[in-house]
Amino acid sequence: MTGKNGAGRRWSIGELARASGVTVRALRHYDEIGLVRAGERTASGHRRYTAGDVRRLYRVRALRALGLPLEEIREALATPADALEAMRALLAAQLLELNGQAERLRRLTEQVRDLMQRLDQASLPDPEDFMTTLETMAMLDGYFTPEQREELAGRRAELGAEAVEQAKARFAGLVEQLLRHVQDGTPTDDPQVQDLVRRWDELGAAFHGDGDSGEQTAAAARRMWREHSEELGARLPWPAEKMAELVAYLESARATH
Missing domain, CATH: 1.20.5 (Single alpha-helices involved in coiled-coils or other helix-helix interfaces)
Structure with a gap:
């Protein structure tokens, strides 16, 4: 990023994704459909987002949180951003x-x-x-939009009760294995740990939709666990503090992937 003040600062797509919680894939999609386009490009063609672009992205995220579909957001954004x-x-x-x-x-x-x-x-x-x-x-409504909640409920219905119970059993097994690695201090880039994290994410992906919407739902679920792991973990068979450690371990493992 460049510049010290808000007007002169520029963000790469990766920097904006990390700061905003919007995936790189979603930002590219927003660019393609004209919802949030990078105001500048480098000589090599890389996107650079301006302060005005960030304000526009804020409006998109806020309207999505209020349950508006992208088509209605596009209409709402016809009003000048400032x-x-x-x-x-x-x-x-x-x-x-x-x-x-x-x-x-x-x-x-x-x-x-x-x-x-x-x-x-x-x-x-x-x-x-x-x-x-x-x-x-x-x-928790603070993390999932109405569309995402409908998506989660629909996926559970599609999978059926038996598949959901099997997923719970697999989840319990993954928790036990990962907690052992947490306790042993296994490096997060260890191949066995990376394989368990991959299986964890694949298990979660079964409950999310495909494409950009499913990716955003998965990101919301991870954010909810990261920010409320103690409360959520308190209702599980494992100590809440251990589940909080596990969530941090998973985040670290994904970052080293």
């Missing part, structure tokens, strides 16, 4: 959505706290209580 009223309306809508997400997270926290209190009282909650909490955790 129009103050348009930006204020967008931020107001996003703030409303964030408040809703905070409320849903508050309810989830209460559900988990209630389950823990009932366990402390030696009263085992009904299976339905656990299912409700697990489903809420899996569908």
Whole structure:
């Protein structure tokens, strides 16, 4: 990247992908359909994103988080990117959505706290209580758009109950093997570790769609685990702190791939 101030700074596609959480593939797709195009190119043809491009990408991400499809986003972006009223309306809508997400997270926290209190009282909650909490955790609205939630539910339905149970068993086996490597301090570029990470990602990919949308859903799931591994891991058979370590280990292993 170049420049010290916001106006003169430039981002490569890789830098923008890492900073924004949008995959390189998605940024290329946005470029191809004219949604977010790099404002400049180097002499060798490499994309360089300007401050204006970053503001436009923010609007795209914010509108996607509000559930708008790309076609409607394209229409919304017909308004100049720096129009103050348009930006204020967008931020107001996003703030409303964030408040809703905070409320849903508050309810989830209460559900988990209630389950823990009932366990402390030696009263085992009904299976339905656990299912409700697990489903809420899996569908945290702060990470998945409505389209992504529909996609996840659809994939589960397509796979069927038997395949889902088999996937759970495979997941448990991968967790046990990877935790042993975490405990032993195995380097993340070790071939055995890389193979386990590949199998982990392939297992997760079975629950996501194909193409760009599936890649974005997978990225959202990884982000959710990275940022809430302690809360999510608390409901699994393994110690929450170990699951947090495992999530960090997986991220490191992917980075060395």
